[in-house]
Amino acid sequence: xxxxxxxxxxxxxxxxxxxxxxxxxxxxxxxxxxxxxxxxxxxxxxxxxxxxxxxxxxxxxxxxxxxxxxxxxxxxxxxxxxxxxxxxxxxxxxxxxxxxxxxxxxxxxxxxxxxxxxxxxxxxxxxxxxxxx
Numbered sequence: 001x002x003x004x005x006x007x008x009x010x011x012x013x014x015x016x017x018x019x020x021x022x023x024x025x026x027x028x029x030x031x032x033x034x035x036x037x038x039x040x041x042x043x044x045x046x047x048x049x050x051x052x053x054x055x056x057x058x059x060x061x062x063x064x065x066x067x068x069x070x071x072x073x074x075x076x077x078x079x080x081x082x083x084x085x086x087x088x089x090x091x092x093x094x095x096x097x098x099x100x101x102x103x104x105x106x107x108x109x110x111x112x113x114x115x116x117x118x119x120x121x122x123x124x125x126x127x128x129x130x131x132x133x
Contacts, residue, residue: 009028
């Protein structure tokens with residue numbers, strides 16, 4: 001596990017949104033447990049998750065999203081389809097057949113098996129191979 005990459009990602013969220021650190025930590029640990037070959041890259045505006053191509057990204061939302069307070073982190077999953085879930089904030093199609101699905105992660109309880117199933121789908125879509133579910 002790349003502890004330095006995790007530390008940098010946590011620092012990014014800790015300084016900008018400390019209440020999101022536990023949720024972000026749970027998500028990133030879950031990703032690395034399922035797919036140890038995954039690379040976490042902390043950038044200026046987001047924490048990218050790739051293997052070798054990006055398949056999701058965490059970012060710090062503003063104080064409000066769609067008129068609601070946003071206490072946590074936001075997760076973008078790159079999928080071949082828009083998700084049909086109440087968790088979805090917005091789905092955009094930047095390229096034909098490629099959707100960026102934006103989800104709000106407000107609490108550690110939202111880092112569940114359903115979220116990892118979508119993440120596995122994003123990884124297969126962007127990086128190929130079957131990977132672990």
